[in-house]
Amino acid sequence: MIAAVIENKNFVKVKNVPRPALLPGHVLIKVAYGGFCGPTEICIIEGIHPRAKFPLIFCHEISGIVEKTTPGSKFKAGDRVVVNPLMSCKVCKTCCTGYRYICENLKLIGIDSDGGFAEFCAVPDSNVLPIPDSLPLNIAAIVEPVAVGIHAVRGTGVSIGDRLLIFGAGPIGIILAEVSRIAGAGDIVICELDERRLDFAKSLGFETIKTPDALRGEKFDYVIDSSGSELVLPYAVDLVKIHGCISIVGKFDFPVKVNLHDILFKEITMRGFRVYAEDEFNSAISMLSSNTERFSRIITDEYPLADINVAIDAFRKRENICKIIIKV
Numbered sequence: 545m546i547a548a549v550i551e552n553k554n555f556v557k558v559k560n561v562p563r564p565a566l567l568p569g570h571v572l573i574k575v576a577y578g579g580f581c582g583p584t585e586i587c588i589i590e591g592i593h594p595r596a597k598f599p600l601i602f603c604h605e606i607s608g609i610v611e612k613t614t615p616g617s618k619f620k621a622g623d624r625v626v627v628n629p630l631m632s633c634k635v636c637k638t639c640c641t642g643y644r645y646i647c648e649n650l651k652l653i654g655i656d657s658d659g660g661f662a663e664f665c666a667v668p669d670s671n672v673l674p675i676p677d678s679l680p681l682n683i684a685a686i687v688e689p690v691a692v693g694i695h696a697v698r699g700t701g702v703s704i705g706d707r708l709l710i711f712g713a714g715p716i717g718i719i720l721a722e723v724s725r726i727a728g729a730g731d732i733v734i735c736e737l738d739e740r741r742l743d744f745a746k747s748l749g750f751e752t753i754k755t756p757d758a759l760r761g762e763k764f765d766y767v768i769d770s771s772g773s774e775l776v777l778p779y780a781v782d783l784v785k786i787h788g789c790i791s792i793v794g795k796f797d798f799p800v801k802v803n804l805h806d807i808l809f810k811e812i813t814m815r816g817f818r819v820y821a822e823d824e825f826n827s828a829i830s831m832l833s834s835n836t837e838r839f840s841r842i843i844t845d846e847y848p849l850a851d852i853n854v855a856i857d858a859f860r861k862r863e864n865i866c867k868i869i870i871k872v
């Protein structure tokens with residue numbers, strides 16, 4: 545089968561590899577689409593991801609059709625499915641207290657083991673979820689990042705009428721905004737430096753600003769960061785209201801300075817969100833099924849698997865407007 549293999553640091557090759565062996569309790573999926581996660585993929589390709597080992601078939605955002613199952617499987621050939629890539633150890637203290645998604649030994653399909661940028665991938669039955677016929681496979685490729693958005697918006701506590709400031713108009717920023725809108729948030733303001741992304745966010749009906757200075761001291765119930773930029777934290781602390789919450793969804797690669805004095809004085813909560821609980825993955829499937837048109841607009845760039853290196857280059861040069869998916 546054809547697969548995109550990271551053979552070595554900064555060397556991704558589309559090549560012929562053997563089909564994965566189908567172990568008991570696993571499902572062989574004919575991959576339809578794989579989402580390009582962005583910073584995570586680049587971190588793996590550059591060889592700085594702490595767990596990824598080469599050679600690796602990457603991609604953890606997978607939609608496809610069941611090709612083959614093993615005895616006792618709840619699936620059959622032809623089922624339309626997505627993959628929940630989280631693999632928890634089920635024995636650590638965090639797993640045992642019911643938080644398997646944040647397992648102390650958490651692994652991901654597509655990072656710790658071969659993933660979706662290949663004609664076929666074999667994953668445990670328990671990581672496979674059926675999708676309704678009404679949900680197109682290309683849209684289903686973004687179930688995973690939508691689950692990230694649902695986890696963060698739910699955990700933040702966004703509710704009807706709330707005022708929200710989101711930093712970053714990349715795929716996760718836009719997903720956070722769409723999920724918040726569905727949750728009933730009132731004003732949703734997106735702050736982004738990149739003009740094209742700012743225009744894109746505006747075209748989806750969100751209020752946009754290039755810099756928080758334009759806000760003239762308006763306060764927000766919640767500030768959510770998806771940018772991972774140290775520049776935003778002083779603004780976040782300043783712009784969140786007393787007793788507000790700052791949610792961190794963007795990936796910070798370095799320690800940053802935060803004004804703890806204001807966090808104390810305003811009794812601000814600051815909380816991180818990494819992945820999603822199993823039920824939130826299901827919620828993402830139903831949210832995408834009932835809002836297919838709205839979420840389809842987030843997918844702005846599609847490449848065939850053979851052009852994976854073109855997609856990687858485009859992402860590095862920030863040429864993509866929003867979400868990149870790969871047609872396998």
Ligand SMILES: [Zn+2]
Binds near residue numbers: 584604605688689
């Ligand atoms: Zn992802």
Ligand SMILES: [Zn+2]
Binds near residue numbers: 633634638650
């Ligand atoms: Zn565990």
